[in-house]
Amino acid sequence: MGETKYIFVTGGVASSLGKGIIASSIGKLLQARGYNVTIQKFDPYINIDPGTLNPYEHGECYVTIDGHEADLDLGHYERFLGIQTTKANNITTGRIYKSVIDKERRGDYLGKTIQIIPHITDEIKRNVKLLGSKNKFDFVITEIGGTVGDIESLPYLESIRQLKWELGKNALCVHLTYVPYLAAAGELKTKPTQHSVKELQSVGIQPDILVLRTEHPLNDGLRKKVALFCNVDEKAVVQSIDAPTIYEVPILMQAQDLDTTILQKMGLPIGETPGLDPWRKFIERRHAAEKKEAVNIAW
Numbered sequence: 001m002g003e004t005k006y007i008f009v010t011g012g013v014a015s016s017l018g019k020g021i022i023a024s025s026i027g028k029l030l031q032a033r034g035y036n037v038t039i040q041k042f043d044p045y046i047n048i049d050p051g052t053l054n055p056y057e058h059g060e061c062y063v064t065i066d067g068h069e070a071d072l073d074l075g076h077y078e079r080f081l082g083i084q085t086t087k088a089n090n091i092t093t094g095r096i097y098k099s100v101i102d103k104e105r106r107g108d109y110l111g112k113t114i115q116i117i118p119h120i121t122d123e124i125k126r127n128v129k130l131l132g133s134k135n136k137f138d139f140v141i142t143e144i145g146g147t148v149g150d151i152e153s154l155p156y157l158e159s160i161r162q163l164k165w166e167l168g169k170n171a172l173c174v175h176l177t178y179v180p181y182l183a184a185a186g187e188l189k190t191k192p193t194q195h196s197v198k199e200l201q202s203v204g205i206q207p208d209i210l211v212l213r214t215e216h217p218l219n220d221g222l223r224k225k226v227a228l229f230c231n232v233d234e235k236a237v238v239q240s241i242d243a244p245t246i247y248e249v250p251i252l253m254q255a256q257d258l259d260t261t262i263l264q265k266m267g268l269p270i271g272e273t274p275g276l277d278p279w280r281k282f283i284e285r286r287h288a289a290e291k292k293e294a295v296n297i298a299w
Contacts, residue, residue, distance in 0.1 A: 003170055004129075004132030004133070004136070004137055004138065004139070004140055004170070005138065005139050005140075005170050005171075005172070005266050005268075006128065006129075006132065006139075006140050006141075006142065006163065006167060006170060006171045006172070007023075007026060007139060007140070007141045007142070007171075007172050007173075007174060007262065008141075008142050008144060008160050008163075008164075008171070008172070008173045008174070009022060009023045009026070009141065009142070009143045009144065009173075009174045009175075009176065010144050010148055010157070010160075010173060010174070010175050010176070010200065010205075010207070011144070011146070011147055011148065011175070011176045011177070012147060012148040012149070012175060012176070012177045012178075012192075012193070012196025012197070012199065012200065013147070013177045013178040013192045013193065013195075013196050014147065014178050015146065015147050017176050017177070017178055017213045018176070018213065018240065018246075018249075019073075019143050019144075019145075019176050020041070020072075020073030020076045020077070020143060021076060021246050021249050022174065022176055022211055022240065022249070022253075023039050023073075023076075023077070023141050023143040024039065024073075024076045024077055024079075024080035024081065024249075024250075025080065025249045025250040025253045025258075026141060026174065026253070026258065026259070026262065027039050027077065027080060027081050027139070027141050028080045028081060028250045028279070029250055029253060029254055029258065029259035029274075030138075030139050030259060030262070031081055032274035032276055032279075033259065033263075033271065033274055035138040035139055036136070036137050036138045036139070037081060037083075037137060037138065037139045037140075037141065038077075038081075038083060038085075038089065038131055038135070038137050038139075038140055038141070039077040039081070039085075039089065039140075039141040039142075039143065040088070040089045040090065040091065040127075040128075040131060040140065040141070040142050040143070041070070041071045041073050041074060041077075041089065041090050041091075041142075041143045041145060042091050042092075042124070042127075042128075042142060042143065042144050042145060042156055043071055043090070043091070043092045043093070043145040043146075044092075044093050044144075044145055044146045044150065044152035044153045044156065045092060045093060045094070045145075045152070046092070046093050046094045046097070047092055047094050048092060048094040048095055048098065049061070049068065049069045049070065049090070049092060049094075049095075050069060050070065050071055050072075050092075051069035059071075059072045060072055062074045062075040064084070064085045064086050064087060064089065064090075065084045065085070065086060066086045066087055068086065068087035068090065070085065070087070070089065070090035071090050071145070073143065074089055074090055076246070077089070080247075080250070088127075088130060088131055088134075089131070091124075091127050093152065093155075096120060096123050096124055096127070096155075097120070099123055100114060100119050100120060100123050101114075116155055116158075117158060120155050121155055121158050121159045121162065124155060124156060124159040125159050125162065125163055128140070128142055128159065128163060129163075144156050144157070144160070148175075148196055148199050148200050149196075149199045154203065157200070157203045157205060158203065158204075160173065160205055161203060161204040161205050164205065169265075169266055169267050170266065172208045172209070172262060172265055172266060173200075173205055173206075173207045173208050173209070174207070174208065174209045174210075174211060174262075175196070175197065175200060175207035175209070175210055175211070176210075176211045176212075176213060176240070177192065177193040177196045177197070177210065177211075177212055177213065178192060178193070178212075178213045178214075179192070179193060179212045179213065179214045179218065179222075180192060181214070181215055181216050188214065188216060188218065188222060190222060190225055190226050190229070193210070193212060193226055193230070194226070194229050194230060197210070197229075197230040197231075197232075201231075206231060207230070207232060208232070208236060208265055209232070209236040209237075209238065209258070209261060209262070209265075210226060210227075210230060210232050210236065210237050210238065211238045211239075211240050211253075211258075212226065212237065212238065212239050212240065213240050214239055214240070214241050214242075215241070215242050216241070217239070217241060218239045218241075223237045223239075233261075235257065235261055236261050236265075238253065238256045238258050238261075239256070240252065240253070244287075245283070245286065247279075247282070247283055247286065248283060250276065250279065251276065251279070251280065251283070254273065254274075254276065259273075260273070
């Protein structure tokens, strides 16, 4: 395909909205079109890896093929795309800082004063592009952990800002937000999304696509309102409504032409929409499953 394309997935309003599922779904849809895709997760905590984190706070860690203890979202990446991930697919702030400090101690910076910009951001950018340049992927999808507005995420957002400027049409930002429903008023509220986008714009990033998490269907008027106030094309405002299973999310995203919008914005040919037949059959088998059996786990 030529140059590697980079898609950044950020989140706003609240955590645990499902950035990993959206990133995996985008990857699945692009993969179904014949592209070579990988996904990586950047976590803003200072731990070197999640191996020592309390699973009740952070969730179970996922072990990659090279033995690295990684964020649980890497399990989603592997299941959705049928790929194997490695240590390079999960980077933490702790690893970024450790790498920069190690370089400083070796004298690699030739006595320069080490700063967040450019040294930390350059190390983040190097890790973002490493997978694409090393393995010749068509698309590298990078999920940024945390929520826009958190102080921990600022170096990552600055790195995305720089990369979007440097890469032009080869970089795109998908921002996932939450549209709450106020039962007493009987209304869906877009104001949190508007504030989240403004927070992203305040650090120099204009999202190209908005994915709105919701428990209730969003009408066309609400989508137009979000598009107008957030400077996003109407067709680039997509809803991610609650689904019976996470494996239905790629189908829901395809039905709203999310993959088509991404390809259009990155100047790539659209072609025919994949049928996703194997994926649909898998979902049908899952829904049809009735038998339950106990599993004995040895100690």
